[in-house]
Amino acid sequence: MKQKIFNNTPKFFQELLISLYNYKAYKVRYGGEYNYFLKKFKQNRNLTREELVTINEKRYREFILKAIDNSAYYKELYKGIENPEDIKNISKLPIVSKEDLRSNIDKVVIKTNEKLGSSKTGGTTGKSLQVYTRRVNQQERFAMLDDFRGRFGYELGKKTAWFSGKTLLTNRDIKKNRFWKTDVFNKVRYYSTFHIKDEYLKYYVEDLIKFQPEYLSGFPSTMYDIAKYGLKHNYDFPSNSVKAIFPTAESVTPDMRKTIETFFKTKMYDQYASSEGAPFIFECKAGNLHLELQSGVFEVLDENDNPSISGRLVVTSFTTEATPLIRYDIGDSITLEDESKVCSCGNNNPMVKEILGRIDDYVYSPENGKINLGNVSNTLKDTKGILKFQAIQDSLNQIDLLVIVDKNIYSPDIERKFIKNWRERIGENMKLEVRYVDDIPNEASGKFRIVKNNVKHLVE
Ligand SMILES: [Zn+2]
Structure with a gap:
């Protein structure tokens, strides 16, 4: 338009x-295979864990083989790896970053006569990634999302x-x-x-x-x-x-x-996905988050890339056939729930204890290290009258806080409390500047960011 x-x-x-x-x-969205997928996911709501794992492994195999056949990038990347399509060998496949995809995107995207859709991922670092999608994959994704909402x-x-x-x-x-x-x-x-x-x-x-x-x-x-x-x-x-x-x-x-x-x-009811087309995590009626095994493979890895209960999330997403995401480091971290726990909602997909959010949604204190989004929002603890705030970090030694307050409630005492909360997290050495404003604009995408970190390139 x-x-x-x-x-x-x-x-x-x-x-x-x-x-x-x-x-x-x-x-x-709702044409083509949409109805087929919607019906299937509705029927599959109460599959056993074994059934889910079987689907997961079979789809993984098909997805990897297709990627090797159609994407020059993956064909080259997996050269010399034996049976890369077997999920048992997943750890042998290299982990791919956003930058890897971005700089090789012409080779990553499959060669096809089919008309592909495209979408751009958020450019929080200034560099955005354009991914291409097959219609049938889009229809499957919408069906999956609608089945999730349909549960309510x-x-x-x-x-x-x-x-x-x-x-x-x-x-x-x-x-x-x-x-x-x-x-x-x-x-x-x-x-x-x-x-x-x-x-x-x-x-x-x-x-x-x-x-x-x-x-x-x-x-x-x-x-x-x-x-x-x-x-x-x-x-x-x-x-x-x-x-x-x-x-x-x-x-x-x-x-x-x-x-x-x-x-x-x-x-x-929360959900987790991404504009690149990551597999889904859905919240259920019981308030638990489930990894949707029909949508992809989720790996949680520690700093040495070994499987872990808590760590960074690496995904393989079955609905990304045109721009395959295989062992893609999506930049989020999660903590898994105890495997022995079974959810009362009837969904047998594994559970997530917590999505810790964007790894890059943090401020950095040279003294204390990374302070994640949860800890940043907790600086409101025991304060009153702060309507909205945003933390901007343009240099390693300074954080600027834009703050909108209700002047009838906010007071110097509350300001002291707010600053104390910040000091407990960032330490005593950084410069902390509070600026009271009437408005904090949203991003061009319409999203509001609590944290704007412009020093990521300085923090390894
Ligand atoms: Zn549940």
């Missing part, structure tokens, strides 16, 4: 355009509020305090994630109360801001309206989860 034309069309036509645009996108009653056509990185609004919309666009055919309302400020939040909250979606999906940082505003101003969200909330794309901190669930009076 051309942005300029879009800006000049009246509201009715814009909504029609959104519906038509979605119609085209939906035809790709969701299906396409149920009233849904979406908070995504799409730029949707015209100046006229903003003047009229209308921060959303509706796809009337599919009953989806897309809320902008670029206009999250105190003066606008009232309209978001009131519209959501009026719209009464059954499901919320998208960036949790936006839902969090809306929920915080709603709670603070005593809005009473109708109970039994929202059946489930599905966050995407960003890590959810415990505080975010609690606030969102409290305001919308429902449960949030």
Whole structure:
């Protein structure tokens, strides 16, 4: 859709355009093999562990053989390795980094006459990776995601509020305090994630109360801001309206989860995936995270690349046939749950205790080392009146904190507490500068980052 034309069309036509645009996108997503996959995953919800492992190994074998046949990069990479398609030999295959893929992308992508889709991965380091996808793989991924949401009653056509990185609004919309666009055919309302400020939040909250979606999906940082505003101003969200909330794309901190669930009076079910096409990790009704073995192979490795309970996540993703991800170091770390634990939800996929999040979502203290996202958000402990903050690190010896506060609550005592929390984590030597601001903009992608680390290249 051309942005300029879009800006000049009246509201009715814009909504029609959104519906038509979605119609085209939906035809790709929900066409072809989608229904076949959806049915299959629905049937497979309660497979035994043995059945899941059998599927996992068989798909791994087929996937590796296909990659060797069709990708010049992998053909070369696996030269001299005996039976690389046998999962028992997985540790013999080299681990591949984002940079490996990026610098060899022409050889990585398969040679095919098929029309491939493409998507760009987030460029937090300034360098983004463009991956290509087969339609049938996209359809399988959407089916898998929809089956996950389907466990909570969701299906396409149920009233849904979406908070995504799409730029949707015209100046006229903003003047009229209308921060959303509706796809009337599919009953989806897309809320902008670029206009999250105190003066606008009232309209978001009131519209959501009026719209009464059954499901919320998208960036949790936006839902969090809306929920915080709603709670603070005593809005009473109708109970039994929202059946489930599905966050995407960003890590959810415990505080975010609690606030969102409290305001919308429902449960949030998290998922893990990535724009490169990583295999899925889904949260179940019992609140546990399961590795989806039908979607790929998950390895958790320590610093010497040996299997470990807690460490960096290396993935092989079966739905990435056009840009194969095999033993791909995705840059996240996780901790596995005790193997002997069985979940009450009936899903026999292995469980994850914790997704520790982006390895690169950290600030670095020369004194204390890396301080991860969880510890950064814990600096709010025992404080009040801090509405939002962002930690920016442009040099090894300094962290700048942008902070938005509620002036009626925030006080010098709370500031001292906040700084003390920071000092406990980063030590006494770094420079820590607090700047009070009215607004902290989201990224170009619409996501909000609590941490902006620009010194990664200096930390090995
Ligand atoms: Zn479960």
